[in-house]
Amino acid sequence: MNFFRKVLIPVEAKQFLVDKLPWPDGVWKERERDNKVIFCDMYRLKTSFGSTAISDKDWIVDEQGKHIYVVSPETFAEEFEEATV
Numbered sequence: 001m002n003f004f005r006k007v008l009i010p011v012e013a014k015q016f017l018v019d020k021l022p023w024p025d026g027v028w029k030e031r032e033r034d035n036k037v038i039f040c041d042m043y044r045l046k047t048s049f050g051s052t053a054i055s056d057k058d059w060i061v062d063e064q065g066k067h068i069y070v071v072s073p074e075t076f077a078e079e080f081e082e083a084t085v
Helices: 075-080
Strands: 012-015 027-034 038-045 050-054 059-063 067-071
Touching: 038 067, 050 067, 059 075, 067 075
Parallel strands: none
Antiparallel strands: 012 059, 027 038, 038 050, 059 067
């Protein structure tokens, strides 16, 4: 079996904090409904692949304008480190 390493690509990242306005571009609040009853507020992010759910403290990663996606705080801490470019 061959082993591979991800190519290191500088990315821009912003942490989404529900209580900190303004939210990053592409984030909006949506209410989950069933028969006109609101269950909870949901947050969504426009990504390269459509839209996806985003939670408080998740990170929004932008790979040089090619892909925008959401990363949990735990995964972000494991897979990303601050870099100077």
